Every structure is written in C-alpha cells, then in structure tokens.
Amino acid sequence: MDMELTGAEILIRCLQEEGVEYVFGYPGGAVLNIYDELFKQTKVKHVLVRHEQGAVHAADGYSRSSKKVGVALVTSGPGVTNAVTGIATAYMDSVPMVIITGQVPTAAIGQDAFQECDTVGITRPCVKHNFLVKNVADVAVTMKKAFYLATSGRPGPVLVDIPKDVSQHKAEWNYPKTISLRSYNPVTRGHAGQIKKAVQLLLEAKRPMVYSGGGVILNDASDALTRLVRLLGFPCTNTLMGLGGFPGTDPQFTGMLGMHGTYESNMAMQNCDVLFAVGARFDDRVIGNPAHFYRADRKIIHIDIDPSSISKRVKVDVPIVGYVGDVLEEMVKLVESSPSRPDPAALKAWWGQIKEWQRKDCLRYDKASKLIKPQYVVEKLYELTGGDAFVTSDVGQHQMWVAQYYKFEKPRRWINSGGLGTMGFGLPAAMGVQLANSKANVVCVTGEASIQMCIQELSTCKQYHLPIKIVNLNNRYMGMVRQWQEFFYGNRYAESYMDALPDFVKLAEAYGHVGIKVEHPRDVEGALREAFARKERLVFLDFITDQTENVFPMVPGGKGLTEMILAEEL
Amino acid sequence: MRHILSILVENEAGALSRISGLFSARGYNIESLTVAPTEDPTMSRMTIVTSGSDDVIEQITKQLNKLVEVVKVVDLTEGNHIERELMLVKVRAAGKDRDEMKRLADIFRGRILDVTDKSYTIELTGTGQKLDAFLQAIEPGVILETVRTGASGIGRGERILRI
Numbered sequence: 019m020d021m022e023l024t025g026a027e028i029l030i031r032c033l034q035e036e037g038v039e040y041v042f043g044y045p046g047g048a049v050l051n052i053y054d055e056l057f058k059q060t061k062v063k064h065v066l067v068r069h070e071q072g073a074v075h076a077a078d079g080y081s082r083s084s085k086k087v088g089v090a091l092v093t094s095g096p097g098v099t100n101a102v103t104g105i106a107t108a109y110m111d112s113v114p115m116v117i118i119t120g121q122v123p124t125a126a127i128g129q130d131a132f133q134e135c136d137t138v139g140i141t142r143p144c145v146k147h148n149f150l151v152k153n154v155a156d157v158a159v160t161m162k163k164a165f166y167l168a169t170s171g172r173p174g175p176v177l178v179d180i181p182k183d184v185s186q187h188k189a190e191w192n193y194p195k196t197i198s199l200r201s202y203n204p205v206t207r208g209h210a211g212q213i214k215k216a217v218q219l220l221l222e223a224k225r226p227m228v229y230s231g232g233g234v235i236l237n238d239a240s241d242a243l244t245r246l247v248r249l250l251g252f253p254c255t256n257t258l259m260g261l262g263g264f265p266g267t268d269p270q271f272t273g274m275l276g277m278h279g280t281y282e283s284n285m286a287m288q289n290c291d292v293l294f295a296v297g298a299r300f301d302d303r304v305i306g307n308p309a310h311f312y313r314a315d316r317k318i319i320h321i322d323i324d325p326s327s328i329s330k331r332v333k334v335d336v337p338i339v340g341y342v343g344d345v346l347e348e349m350v351k352l353v354e355s356s357p358s359r360p361d362p363a364a365l366k367a368w369w370g371q372i373k374e375w376q377r378k379d380c381l382r383y384d385k386a387s388k389l390i391k392p393q394y395v396v397e398k399l400y401e402l403t404g405g406d407a408f409v410t411s412d413v414g415q416h417q418m419w420v421a422q423y424y425k426f427e428k429p430r431r432w433i434n435s436g437g438l439g440t441m442g443f444g445l446p447a448a449m450g451v452q453l454a455n456s457k458a459n460v461v462c463v464t465g466e467a468s469i470q471m472c473i474q475e476l477s478t479c480k481q482y483h484l485p486i487k488i489v490n491l492n493n494r495y496m497g498m499v500r501q502w503q504e505f506f507y508g509n510r511y512a513e514s515y516m517d518a519l520p521d522f523v524k525l526a527e528a529y530g531h532v533g534i535k536v537e538h539p540r541d542v543e544g545a546l547r548e549a550f551a552r553k554e555r556l557v558f559l560d561f562i563t564d565q566t567e568n569v570f571p572m573v574p575g576g577k578g579l580t581e582m583i584l585a586e587e588l
Numbered sequence: 589m590r591h592i593l594s595i596l597v598e599n600e601a602g603a604l605s606r607i608s609g610l611f612s613a614r615g616y617n618i619e620s621l622t623v624a625p626t627e628d629p630t631m632s633r634m635t636i637v638t639s640g641s642d643d644v645i646e647q648i649t650k651q652l653n654k655l656v657e658v659v660k661v662v663d664l665t666e667g668n669h670i671e672r673e674l675m676l677v678k679v680r681a682a683g684k685d686r687d688e689m690k691r692l693a694d695i696f697r698g699r700i701l702d703v704t705d706k707s708y709t710i711e712l713t714g715t716g717q718k719l720d721a722f723l724q725a726i727e728p729g730v731i732l733e734t735v736r737t738g739a740s741g742i743g744r745g746e747r748i749l750r751i
Contacts, residue, residue: 325653
C-alpha cells in the first residue's frame with residue numbers, strides 16, 4: 019500500500035517537489051498543522067515576518083529578483099486580510115506566487131467561526147486563480163495546479179485555501195509530474211504570419227520607436243530585445259516596470275517614458291511612425307490621455323502574452339499574442355536573414371530629431387544647492403554600485419527619482435510596485451531580494467512616509483541578518499501628494515506633512531541596526547560608502563532632503579503625453 | 589449593441605461568481621444570465637445577454653477567456669442563432685377577462701399551466717421581444733406576477749459550441 023500522509027505533510031512535500039527554498043509567513047490557529055510539519059523538516063526554510071503584508075511582499079521581491087515562484091503562508095481571517103495588499107500588488111505586476119492560507123475547519127465554514135473569512139471571495143478579484151481545498155485527496159493536485167497556473171501564460175499569484183481539518187486528514191501521497199487543464203490553454207507561440215508582418219513594418223519604418231515593459235523582464239526576454247534593437251538601430255524606451263529590460267547606459271536608450279518619463283521618450287512616442295510595444299500595456303501612466311495619443315498617425319505593433327492587454331486602451335495594427343522572448347528571437351532571425359534594412363537616411367534624420375529633444379536635458383536639477391537634492395543621492399548611489407545593485411522602492415517621488423536617475427543595466431534589478439502603487443512594499447520586498455541574492459548589494463530607496471508603513475520588518479531583517487541598505491529620502495512630506503497639491507490644489511497641503519517623525523537613527527538602533535543621519539550634500543557620498551562598507555549590517559541612511567523638490571518632467575493626469583511640465587517652466 | 593454570449597465553463601463552485609464578479613469589477617452590463625449543467629455534468633453552459641460597443645464586447649470576450657475555469661466563449665450574435673426565453677405569468681382571469689385572456693394566450697402560443705376561478709398561470713416561450721409583446725398586449729392591471737428565465741441561445745445549423 020502506498021504511503022498515507024496528512025494534508026500538512028503533503029503540502030510540505032509539494033513545496034519540496036517544487037524546489038521551494040523559502041516560505042515567508044506568519045503562524046496562526048488554522049495553519050498550526052502546516053507549521054508543525056515545517057518544523058519537522060529542513061529543506062524548506064521559513065522566514066518569520068512581523069506582519070502578513072510583509073510576508074507577501076517578501077515572497078514577491080524574492081520572485082521578481084530570482085525568476086522563482088514566491089511562496090507565502092498565512093493563517094485564516096486577519097492573516098488573509100493583512101495579506102490582501104501584498105496579493106493585489108503581485109497581481110497588478112503579474113508576479114508568479116503561490117499563497118497558502120489556513121481556513122477554519124470545513125464544518126465551521128459559513129458559521130462565522132473565530133478567525134473565519136471568505137478567503138476565496140475576498141481574494142478572487144486580485145489573484146490569477148484561487149482554490150478552496152475541501153478534500154485532503156485534492157491537496158497535491160491543487161498545489162501542482164497552483165504552481166502551473168502561477169508560472170504559465172501571464173504569470174500571477176495563485177491562492178490555495180486549506181481548512182484545518184484538511185491539513186490534518188490523511189491521503190495517499192501522489193504528486194503529479196505534469197498537469198493540464200482543459201479550460202486553460204494560454205496562447206504562447208506568436209503567429210508566424212503576424213511576426214513577419216511586424217518585421218516588414220519595422221524594416222520600412224522611418225521614425226521607429228521601441229517601447230518595452232514588464233513583460234520583457236518577466237519572460238526573461240531582455241537579451242533578445244537588446245539584440246533586436248541594436249540590430250535595427252532604433253531608439254528604445256522602457257516603462258517603469260520594464261527598466262533594465264534594455265541596458266540603461268546604451269546610447270539607443272532614451273530613458274523611461276510616461277507621466278514622469280523623459281522629454282525625448284515621450285516626444286518620440288508621439289511622433290514616431292511605427293511604434294513597437296513589447297510586453298507593455300499602454301496604461302494611463304504611460305500614454306496619458308488616449309484621445310491625445312490617437313491624434314498622431316502611426317502604426318502600432320504589440321506583443322503581449324495576454325490577449326486582453328491588446329487593443330484594451332489603444333487600438334493596434336499588428337497584434338502578436340505569445341511569449342515575448344520567443345517572438346523576439348524569431349524577429350531577430352527574420353531581420354538577420356533579410357536583405358533589407360531600415361532606410362539609413364531616414365533613421366539618421368530621426369535620431370537627429372531625438373538628439374534635439376535630448377538637448378532639453380529634462381532631468382537636470384540644481385547641483386549647487388546647499389540642501390541635499392534627492393536626485394543627487396540616487397545619482398551617487400548609482401555611481402557607487404555601478405548600476406548593478408538590486409534596488410527596491412516604495413511609492414512616490416523617491417520611486418520616480420530612482421527610475422529616472424539609476425541606470426539599470428540588467429533585468430530583475432529594479433523591484434517596485436508599479437501597478438498597484440503600494441507604499442510599504444520596499445523594505446519587505448528587499449528582504450526577499452536579499453534572501454534570493456545573498457551576496458548582492460540590496461538597497462531599499464524609500465521615503466519617510468512609505469517606510470513607516472512596513473517598518474516592523476526591520477525586526478525580521480535583524481533575525482535573518484539581512485544587510486539591506488535603506489536609503490530614506492526624508493523630505494518630511496508625502497512628496498508626491500505634496501507635489502500634486504502644489505500644482506493642482508493651490509498649495510493647500512492637506513494632510514501631506516509628516517509630523518512627529520521618529521528619530522530614524524535611534525529607531526534603526528533600537529531594532530539592532532546601524533543608523534546614519536545625513537544633512538549636507540558633501541556627506542552624501544561618504545555615508546553611502548560607509549553603508550556599503552558595513553557588509554554584514556543593515557544600515558538605515560536618513561537623508562534630510564530638500565522639501566520643495568518636485569519630479570520633472572510631469573504629464574498632468576488627463577493630459578497628452580507631450581503636454582509635459584518641465585522644471586524650467588515653473 | 590445587444591450581444592448574446594454563450595459560455596462553456598467548468599461546473600465548479602465559484603465559477604459563477606468569478607464571471608459575475610468580472611462583469612461588476614470592470615463595469616460591464618448584464619441584461620440576463622442563465623446557467624445550468626450540460627449533458628456532461630462536469631461542465632455548465634451559460635448564456636449572458638450584454639450590451640456594449642464592439643470594443644467593449646471584444647474586451648468582455650477576452651476577459652472571460654482569461655478566467656481559468658472558462659472553457660469556451662462564443663458570441664452567438666455574430667451569426668445565425670436561436671434565442672429562447674421562458675416566462676411564467678400569473679394574470680387575473682375573472683368575468684369578461686377570462687375568455688379574452690385565454691384567447692390572447694392562444695395567439696401567443698402560450699399554455700395555461702394552472703387555473704383558479706380568478707386567475708390563470710400562463711407559460712410562454714420565445715424571444716425576449718415576444719414576451720415583452722405579450723405583456724404589452726394585456727392590461728397592466730391584470731398582471732399579478734411574472735417570472736422570466738433570461739435568454740438561452742444556440743447557433744443555427746452546423747454551428748456547435750462544445751469542447
């Protein structure tokens with residue numbers, strides 16, 4: 019007879035089978051059986067966070083920086099509701115994760131039991147899929163499905179809800195090697211005819227623009243993208259999620275685009291004759307007002323794994339559904355074997371135009387200031403790390419400054435919450451990144467408002483000796499809120515001032531870390547150097563920055579992509 | 589424009605709420621929704637009547653296809669199709685109205701399923717428009733109660749929706 023195991027044992031074995039290295043979690047009543055089994059083995063390591071939101075963000079950062087599936091484990095009820103922000107964050111950015119949640123025993127479901135909530139109902143709109151496992155015999159196959167769904171097609175978080183009695187009951191251990199679902203067959207191979215058409219269009223382009231997004235990172239397609247763009251000699255921009263997909267120092271790179279994109283990228287997006295969108299979804303922060311975007315006459319090619327991303331906000335001429343990496347590889351082959359090349363004279367004229375836009379120097383800022391300019395801190399950080407650190411961020415001005423001033427050379431180095439825009443993401447995400455890349459420099463660039471949303475995770479960092487460098491751009495304001503209030507609400511700074519701030523140096527020390535306060539521009543570089551020299555320690559760098567600094571360029575909400583506010587115009 | 593979407597979906601707990609949740613979350617409109625298992629009990633067939641521009645209908649179809657439990661989606665209104673809805677209507681049928689009500693039910697090919705000395709319960713099938721027409725043909729005052737299933741649809745001729 020085959021081995022009979024409890025649901026909890028089966029679950030842990032599934033994780034082992036899937037090669038899961040770390041589970042980020044927090045115990046509680048409904049997951050006690052599972053924690054007991056975790057305790058009895060050593061293969062799967064558990065990272066105890068201080069709040070369930072941190073567990074999911076950590077699993078998320080782990081996944082984004084390592085290509086592996088992030089796994090989180092939380093208890094029923096409040097464990098789940100605390101995790102929801104993390105799950106929604108991962109969903110918006112298509113991060114492959116499996117979230118295991120405890121549930122009250124099956125007999126108690128629907129009885130308003132202690133720590134009961136309708137987990138599957140609450141999380142339904144923010145997961146790729148979710149399961150409530152009511153029978154122990156289904157645990158293994160459900161876990162197999164969860165990992166398969168999380169990683170195939172457009173990736174995303176999958177949640178498995180396991181009632182306490184199911185983790186206790188016994189069933190035969192049998193983990194399927196492969197799985198297929200008749201209702202789930204994502205199109206993964208781009209249509210050959212469409213790919214040919216796209217290449218033809220690219221070769222005939224006179225004013226081409228390549229616009230790539232998070233899909234290139236998720237599908238590990240940056241090598242293919244880089245080769246294709248260099249082969250064609252086209253300008254290339256990245257979305258916030260796509261940074262590092264094309265090398266940030268490449269002369270063909272025009273910087274990020276969108277609401278806080280560079281002048282040249284946004285102008286080229288609007289004025290190109292062929293737009294090549296790769297694993298990007300034309301969202302509101304990227305193209306601004308769609309009606310304005312439409313005014314320009316251009317042909318659009320769009321590669322995406324998700325058919326529903328195509329022609330959702332902008333009609334496209336050549337849609338290609340499939341894995342971007344494979345499609346790009348095929349395109350490289352087609353271009354290489356084609357005798358024709360884009361018209362060099364036209365391309366030269368187009369580059370001339372782009373260079374003219376670049377002369378606006380839209381990212382310049384006051385370098386002589388006596389106050390610490392946040393941009394300066396990011397530039398110094400970039401110089402000292404050679405563009406090779408893993409950088410996480412929270413949400414707001416500091417996030418935009420990293421996106422603008424840190425030139426990401428490689429994919430999976432830039433870890434931020436682009437879709438949901440979750441403050442509190444940076445520190446716990448950095449924990450996952452550091453665990454996945456133990457030797458690497460991991461930096462969390464944050465602000466004094468964001469960092470306080472998950473500051474409790476400093477304790478987790480201590481427990482697991484995670485030598486993260488926290489760069490706190492402390493301007494005593496929710497900077498992006500303040501910026502909007504300055505521009506659009508007549509300088510009425512409603513509730514955006516951060517009063518009663520803690521002494522971050524003392525706070526870091528209280529958690530057992532090193533804290534350094536920096537108040538003068540001349541001390542910025544030294545402080546960063548000192549932080550990186552302390553390889554074994556978490557260092558909290560509290561930079562007191564210019565309170566009035568704004569992020570430029572800026573496309574105001576509802577405006578067209580070229581209707582930018584530049585620094586000099588204010 | 590009005591569209592009738594036919595959907596094959598895994599007959600699993602939660603599938604219906606995923607679909608209805610998709611419509612409410614993305615602001616799509618549902619005029620009617622019917623669902624029941626097919627001859628294969630592991631699968632259900634759903635008919636959703638919705639409306640929207642071509643772009644919206646395209647998005648609805650794509651978003652439905654994205655749901656893991658959805659097996660197939662077809663827009664019946666793209667081709668020839670048959671659409672039927674069932675209505676049960678209880679009407680006052682007393683005095684001089686009684687004969688008139690019977691005649692009207694006959695004209696609309698309705699069947700009287702239940703009779704009391706004061707009322708008839710009439711069963712009527714047809715397109716939504718036909719059922720509307722019947723309700724308009726009788727005096728509003730005599731309608732005691734109506735219940736409608738919403739439309740079910742199937743393609744004409746060789747058009748078949750199955751896996």
